[in-house]
Amino acid sequence: MKPFDYVRPATVTEAVAAAAQPGAVYLAAGTNLLDLMKGGISRPDRLVDVTRLDGLDQIETLADGSLRIGALVRNADLAHDAEFARSYPAVAEALLSGASAQLRNAATVGGNLLQRTRCAYFYDTASRCNKQAPGSGCDARDGDNRSHAVLGWSESCIATHPSDFCVPLVALDAIVEIEGRGGRREVALDELHRLPGDAPERESVLEPGDLIVAVRLPPAARGFAAHARYLKVRERTSYAFAVVSAAAALRIENGRIAQARLALGGVAAKPWRARAAEDVLKGVAPTADAFQEAARRALESAKPSGDNAFKIELARRIVVRALTLAAAGTPVRIPALPASPFASTSGAVHV
Amino acid sequence: MSELNLTSAPAHLRHGSNIGQPLTRRDGILKVTGQASYAADNHPPGMLFAVMAVSSIARGRVVSLDVAAAKRHPGVIDVMTPDHKPELAIDPDLKTNPFVFRMEVLQSNDIRYANQAIAVVIAETLEAATEGAAQLAPRYEVQPALVGLDAGESFVPPVVGVGNPTESHRGDVEAGLAAADKQIDATYETPPQYHNAMEPHAIVARWEGDKLFLDTPSQAMVMARARVAELFGLAPEKIHIRSPFLGGGFGSKGFLTGPQILGVMAAKLVGRPVKLVLRREQMYGPVGHRAPTRQRLRLGADGEGRLTALDHHARTVSSTFDDFYEPAADASHTLYAAPAIRTSHDAVRVNTGTPLFMRAPGEATGSIALESAIDEMAWACGMDPLAFRLKNYAEVEPMTGRPFSSKALRACYEQGAARFGWAKRPLQPRQMRDDAGLLVGWGMGTATFPALMFQAEARAAIRRDGSGVMEIGAHDMGQGAWTALAQIAADSVGLDIDRLDFRSGTSDLPDAGIAGGSAHTATAGAAIHSAGAAVIGKLADLATSDERSPLFGAGNAGVIARDGRLIRRDDESRSESYAEILARAGVAEVEARGTGAPNPAAMEQYAMHAHGAVFAEVKVDPELGQVRLTRMIGAFAAGRIVNPRMVQSQLFGGMIWGMSFALHEAAITDRRSGRIMNANLGEYHIPVNADVPPLDVITVEEHDPHVNALGIKGVGEIGITGSAGAVANAVWHATGVRVRDFPIRIEELLT
Numbered sequence A: 001m002k003p004f005d006y007v008r009p010a011t012v013t014e015a016v017a018a019a020a021q022p023g024a025v026y027l028a029a030g031t032n033l034l035d036l037m038k039g040g041i042s043r044p045d046r047l048v049d050v051t052r053l054d055g056l057d058q059i060e061t062l063a064d065g066s067l068r069i070g071a072l073v074r075n076a077d078l079a080h081d082a083e084f085a086r087s088y089p090a091v092a093e094a095l096l097s098g099a100s101a102q103l104r105n106a107a108t109v110g111g112n113l114l115q116r117t118r119c120a121y122f123y124d125t126a127s128r129c130n131k132q133a134p135g136s137g138c139d140a141r142d143g144d145n146r147s148h149a150v151l152g153w154s155e156s157c158i159a160t161h162p163s164d165f166c167v168p169l170v171a172l173d174a175i176v177e178i179e180g181r182g183g184r185r186e187v188a189l190d191e192l193h194r195l196p197g198d199a200p201e202r203e204s205v206l207e208p209g210d211l212i213v214a215v216r217l218p219p220a221a222r223g224f225a226a227h228a229r230y231l232k233v234r235e236r237t238s239y240a241f242a243v244v245s246a247a248a249a250l251r252i253e254n255g256r257i258a259q260a261r262l263a264l265g266g267v268a269a270k271p272w273r274a275r276a277a278e279d280v281l282k283g284v285a286p287t288a289d290a291f292q293e294a295a296r297r298a299l300e301s302a303k304p305s306g307d308n309a310f311k312i313e314l315a316r317r318i319v320v321r322a323l324t325l326a327a328a329g330t331p332v333r334i335p336a337l338p339a340s341p342f343a344s345t346s347g348a349v350h351v
Numbered sequence B: 001m002s003e004l005n006l007t008s009a010p011a012h013l014r015h016g017s018n019i020g021q022p023l024t025r026r027d028g029i030l031k032v033t034g035q036a037s038y039a040a041d042n043h044p045p046g047m048l049f050a051v052m053a054v055s056s057i058a059r060g061r062v063v064s065l066d067v068a069a070a071k072r073h074p075g076v077i078d079v080m081t082p083d084h085k086p087e088l089a090i091d092p093d094l095k096t097n098p099f100v101f102r103m104e105v106l107q108s109n110d111i112r113y114a115n116q117a118i119a120v121v122i123a124e125t126l127e128a129a130t131e132g133a134a135q136l137a138p139r140y141e142v143q144p145a146l147v148g149l150d151a152g153e154s155f156v157p158p159v160v161g162v163g164n165p166t167e168s169h170r171g172d173v174e175a176g177l178a179a180a181d182k183q184i185d186a187t188y189e190t191p192p193q194y195h196n197a198m199e200p201h202a203i204v205a206r207w208e209g210d211k212l213f214l215d216t217p218s219q220a221m222v223m224a225r226a227r228v229a230e231l232f233g234l235a236p237e238k239i240h241i242r243s244p245f246l247g248g249g250f251g252s253k254g255f256l257t258g259p260q261i262l263g264v265m266a267a268k269l270v271g272r273p274v275k276l277v278l279r280r281e282q283m284y285g286p287v288g289h290r291a292p293t294r295q296r297l298r299l300g301a302d303g304e305g306r307l308t309a310l311d312h313h314a315r316t317v318s319s320t321f322d323d324f325y326e327p328a329a330d331a332s333h334t335l336y337a338a339p340a341i342r343t344s345h346d347a348v349r350v351n352t353g354t355p356l357f358m359r360a361p362g363e364a365t366g367s368i369a370l371e372s373a374i375d376e377m378a379w380a381c382g383m384d385p386l387a388f389r390l391k392n393y394a395e396v397e398p399m400t401g402r403p404f405s406s407k408a409l410r411a412c413y414e415q416g417a418a419r420f421g422w423a424k425r426p427l428q429p430r431q432m433r434d435d436a437g438l439l440v441g442w443g444m445g446t447a448t449f450p451a452l453m454f455q456a457e458a459r460a461a462i463r464r465d466g467s468g469v470m471e472i473g474a475h476d477m478g479q480g481a482w483t484a485l486a487q488i489a490a491d492s493v494g495l496d497i498d499r500l501d502f503r504s505g506t507s508d509l510p511d512a513g514i515a516g517g518s519a520h521t522a523t524a525g526a527a528i529h530s531a532g533a534a535v536i537g538k539l540a541d542l543a544t545s546d547e548r549s550p551l552f553g554a555g556n557a558g559v560i561a562r563d564g565r566l567i568r569r570d571d572e573s574r575s576e577s578y579a580e581i582l583a584r585a586g587v588a589e590v591e592a593r594g595t596g597a598p599n600p601a602a603m604e605q606y607a608m609h610a611h612g613a614v615f616a617e618v619k620v621d622p623e624l625g626q627v628r629l630t631r632m633i634g635a636f637a638a639g640r641i642v643n644p645r646m647v648q649s650q651l652f653g654g655m656i657w658g659m660s661f662a663l664h665e666a667a668i669t670d671r672r673s674g675r676i677m678n679a680n681l682g683e684y685h686i687p688v689n690a691d692v693p694p695l696d697v698i699t700v701e702e703h704d705p706h707v708n709a710l711g712i713k714g715v716g717e718i719g720i721t722g723s724a725g726a727v728a729n730a731v732w733h734a735t736g737v738r739v740r741d742f743p744i745r746i747e748e749l750l751t
């Protein structure tokens, strides 16, 4: 491994100062970063370990009814927080459908948001990758790309963002709190990740030194608790990234959808909010036809980036199913196989 | 001698026979407490770390390496390259016998496949060696890589597998097809797969003058020792290998690999002990794999569902520099009674590490295609797949006409089907749904694997205190050799297992042969059995020829050994303990050797195979295409079961692998570069706990008087055969979609 400095700042301000130096990166649980370092894909000069910073591991309800989740809260702790799971069931379900129990026990909220793509060519130092070396080309374009993006991709990059957690978060209008050299600021999660355009190496709007300190769910996010699901199709029952996933959340009043939220995962370089689909659902009854129409709208601009046209049809079907499940109501307990098409089958004990 | 101290009493101890008892693993406590040392756990004083730099191109040449940069890195001691390395005694590309495979040990700058070693960096720490390797920044002269089943001109290899004929036939296949009422002509593809043993290949090498001490996992220590001996010009006795535990092998540790030899070379170069452990991704290249196949099956059946012909052709690949051909089509030799059968193979060469033996080589790949085709034919004939298989049940081995030494397959079908509830299966696909609306499908497959034997030797002794010793350099890959072989050993000397010192796992013990071909228990067991019988014979000689013994005059044939005593067969009241016999004779111990080997006469006369029937249930989401196995039952007949617990685990493991074959496993090779793009356990999918439903194994009684003295057939590999096809057939039955490209992917089921 390339030798690197390791610093453990005592305060957020110190952390930001340390990480603003060229070659510095934040280290949270390291479940993604250390793999990248071992593979030679990331070769930082300095690791700024944020895991000992005080006060970033809290889950708090604010006076206005928002929920504030510290950036260091572990994925498992958040998912298993009973109050959290009751209020934001699709988020808890998404978290529990990700990675493995061991990884979830370690992984942090901030790290999950900023995890890198799983594009195999990105992980292979011998491949051409515009994210690794801007302008060098993209070996995924003509390579093995059945799991790549169908929305928002560009000629320069067709990678997807792999997070499950981000999908319901973006549907629920989550806000990211950032501490940077210029102080505190906020961006909508929907604005955090950038689409590749011609600069895929710029994955987010963060500037050097920017530290995610918290993620906030606005008060309205609680309003969907009765009808919220996450659905994730994957190639084995657990411990696999989504082929395609969707978070659906509905507010149903008098048999009609007062408000709908829908986002897709595994389809683009960011968690993909489907606002056009949400619009068609507003004010209508939760019927199969309405869901079909929403699915059509959600994927209207989709196009294959390679050998992955099937993902478009699959995404439509997942949207319909996720909406159907959400309309049927949030289950009292998160299924033993969270977010799985097999969630309803009994007898499962492992995830 | 083994330095291993196994835990005392295994559970379920019972007096009398040790064989047949479901003893728990005797090394279990060592393992769960972390005391079982695997090769890489050894850290002799002064040890350095070696890390391989590997090629990122699949074909071409290394034109430069920045050795100076690597050496400048703090902690780096030396960099071994084709220009700077200890000389070997022979060319590593020389095939000194058919069981020698070529390896890459820096003999040149040529690149044969991605992940081939191009240099070895030796340093004080693993981190320094790793960074040193990264600093080498190789430059290459790249040539276009040969990738895939259509790379280049195909050719007919001289042999497939281990010396099997490339083509075999019986009867007139074309006539059989022409006369058929129903025909199936279907092509199936299976991907490259990698063994992915939990324990990566590792070696700790230490030279002491001209003596060499190696800790390295091996499925065949004496063969490994011979290979090291010839490569380094040493007498085999100078080499000591310890391999008490393997974290899985599945065939990939059957032959010493290039990286292991590089570890020995590195230790020689720097004059200090060296440890070299492969990174997970480095195991995708130099340690063998299961070759991809494309198999065309043509079947004909008459109006009553009787096969008239079976034609099985397999295309496979080998490396550009060595020969191993997955004998996939040979799976059609033994199972179904077609009057005309033809099997054939051809191959192309690709830039890959040489494919090698991987759990059920040939049988696994061939079985999923054959069992799918049989299922397709049953459907074409409008018959239940079990009824169709029974209709075509082979009473003699179809390809050779030889009778089976034993074959309880009918009982496997019956018992498996009954336990599964197969009789309720609708003939048509896409008929069953569960409460949640998921499609449900049932499929089956027939399992088969030859009952092989190799050569082995064992040494037995009875000591003054009446306890026994059995020595054999056997290999425990996790399958339970420490336990099952000790059970055979204890019975062979008429002792309870806790009165027996079972020594194993090092190369200075008698040669146990190879732990492969599902033959280890049978072969090592036979050697143990005969060594035990021989030492008891000597003990009996002492007793029966001594007038002071109550056994005087009983003669060898007249005594039996039980519970540490020799007992007169015709008068059980007359007996004497081993300790008494030895004390009176004034000898410290008696010892004897025994061997195990196949019986050529019996093999000439009989076809010897284990059999089984596997039944699987899958559920498939009708719109989303995700598949999940929900039930699997396997009934197997494999001769005598030495330890039912270990056997069940072997069969479970095989069945899970079969499911993995059908639904998950594939190495993804970039078609341009020849690099494997998912060389890690995150993306090379194998089943996780949530994929594996409760499994059920039935071991069907089978007595085989011909395979060997103990009647053991072996269970290491058969579990994967039949299972893969059963799962694939269940997916068809659930969905009505026949997928012939494995593993079955979601997109194929999005109808």
Ligand SMILES: Cc1cc2nc3c(=O)[nH]c(=O)nc-3n(C[C@H](O)[C@H](O)[C@H](O)COP(=O)(O)OP(=O)(O)OC[C@H]3O[C@@H](n4cnc5c(N)ncnc54)[C@H](O)[C@@H]3O)c2cc1C
Pocket: A025, A026, A027, A028, A029, A030, A031, A032, A033, A034, A035, A050, A071, A097, A098, A099, A100, A103, A106, A107, A108, A109, A110, A111, A112, A113, A114, A115, A116, A162, A163, A164, A165, A210, A211, A212, A213, A239, A240, A241, A242, B682
């Ligand atoms: C085998 C495997 C399977 C997985 N499967 C899934 C899956 O199915 N679904 C899924 O969603 N995820 C999956 N993951 C990814 C996993 O969720 C992420 O690795 C994890 O969430 C990252 O969190 P971390 O705390 O370990 O981050 P780290 O690895 O420490 O950091 C990740 C990145 O975020 C940056 N960073 C971390 N914290 C901050 C912060 N507060 N402010 C600014 N930058 C920060 C780091 O600099 C780094 O670039 C899988 C991972 C593995 C290894």
Ligand code: SF4
Pocket: A117, A119, A120, A121, A122, A128, A129, A130, A131, A132, A137, A138, A139, A140, A141, A156, A157, A158, A159, A200
């Ligand atoms: S898709 Fe993006 S991440 Fe993948 S190789 Fe191309 S540029 Fe790199």
